Amino acid sequence: MNNYLFQLKEGLLISLKAIRANKARSVLTTLGIVIGVTSVVLMSTAIAGINKSFQSGVSSLGSDNIYIDKWSWFGGDLPWWKMRNRKPIKMDDYKEFKRLAKLPSAIAPSTFKTLNVKHGENVVDGVLVLGSTSEYINTTNLNFANGRFFTEIESKGARNVAVIGSNVAKKLFPRGNGLNKTVSLKGIKYKVIGVLEEQGSWLMQNFNPDNQVFIPIESMFKHFSSRRRGITINVRAPNSSMVDAITEEAITIMRRIRGLKYNEPNDFSINKQDALLKNIDQTIGIIKIGGFFITGLSLFVGAIGIMNIMFVSVKERTKEIGIRKAIGATRKTILGQFLAEASLICMIGGLIGLILAIIGSMIISQYDFPVSVQPGSVVLAIGISLITGIVSGLAPAYTAAKMDPVDALRYE
């Protein structure tokens, strides 16, 4: 065993020497691996980042919620044209639901409209404006940087008050506090009574609370939206173990409110957060497979490059191999030497690739793209480069080991 370790160490030292001696060639050889490893690591970092971002975005909305809507948000059971014909859910449905439901910890209606929000010279286009009641904040996990949500009185009175998300605040009030200032939606002035803390979920786009503005639903109906369009009822369970219970209760109540007979199917959908997460998981899974396939391909190309170069290297060093054998190197020693060389080149390439990927991640994260450097990536980088080295070095190393010393010494 000791002898093997000794041989390995010597093999590595000899390989290092050989690599240094052929610097240019070694650099070009590693290029394939560097690119391969960088792409694999960057990609897994980005995917981990996206995943984390989605998860945190979803959880900021409230993890124990169900959403009663005429539409089923995550597709699946019903074709959309069947859902289209359903009666929209109205404020009266919501009020009745609120009266009857006993289990939920918070219930709020919501409706959306996309509007431009202005303050003086500053405009944010295409903001998702969400109209709801004062209860809404209790159905979420949102925190305030400044101010507060609207009160029941403000809500019922359709006052022109608004709570804005952190990105909207940054764009409209670049110099800081937007509290108590006025923003205008379609020319109508609203007083900012609260600014939310940054949630930081880049990927939810308009559905990220950072990019939203919240106003009382009655105000929404008064100025921007028709009551006929229908609402969503947001329902929060006191804790996650009760989600199923509030779902059951909700179905029962809704069926009663909508006057459904026992044999009629639901004319509404209960949308749950875990369906969203499952959807995300599936999507991420597909992205992962696609991504790894592509980067795997680039690694494969890199490995072929290494095999090619190692063959050339072996051929070129025929005389050297002959000399080494004449001096007493066994086949195994020569095999080990060239395998070690291929592996070392690949591992150096892998290390460089890893470093580049980390730098790349830092650069991308400056552009607000979510990245999450995993310790697993390091193992991944080193592992694949080692394996690539051994696999692509095997055939050339074997060729070297098999050489007849007499012929090899004669080679010019």
Added chain:
Amino acid sequence: MNIIKIEHIAKIYQVGLEEVHALRDVSLTIDKNEYVAIMGPSGSGKSTLMNILGCLDTPTKGLYDFAGEKVSEMNDDELARIRNKQIGFVFQTFNLLPRSNALHNVELPLIYAGVGKEERTERAIKALENVGLEDRIYHQPNELSGGQRQRVAVARALVTNPSIILADEPTGNLDSKTGHDIMKLFNDLYDKGNTIILVTHEEDIAAHAERIIRLRDGLIEKNEIVKNRTIPE
């Protein structure tokens, strides 16, 4: 005492459909501390004989006994061991590793023999001192003259304390003065008790040896003791 004993050695190559008999029937013995030259024109089989003696190649027929071990029946790894520990090669074209310095070149057989770093370095430096190159230890071959390179090769051949030194036209690529220096080195080694086998086609060089074995067409033509061998100044 026999170091080398070969009996009825033959080497036959297949070249396409033809058989080439490089060696037909060669038998000889070489004792410890002998200085032997093997001579012959091109095609006489002297290179083939040297390769077999040096355990670089195995005979097609016959027995090769090296210091009591039956070399002709050995496998590749065993032959490599013998080459490493018992045989010191000196080639016409020096055959040093071009991108390693003198020290590393001389160390190499010790690395393959599994010797640890400290002892290795010590022995390699000593070997280089013995050939007068103590202040060229870190030079690369391309920074050394032909004569110096050959001396590094001799140091490398000696570093494992081998049973025999096998030199193939050692002065072939050197001018006459440098060649003379190398032959003086060999003579010193002979005086110190080494066994030296020289393969050459030059009479002057062969005349340094005690005994000359002449080959022709794969057979030993003559096995003569040298009267008045050349001793370099």
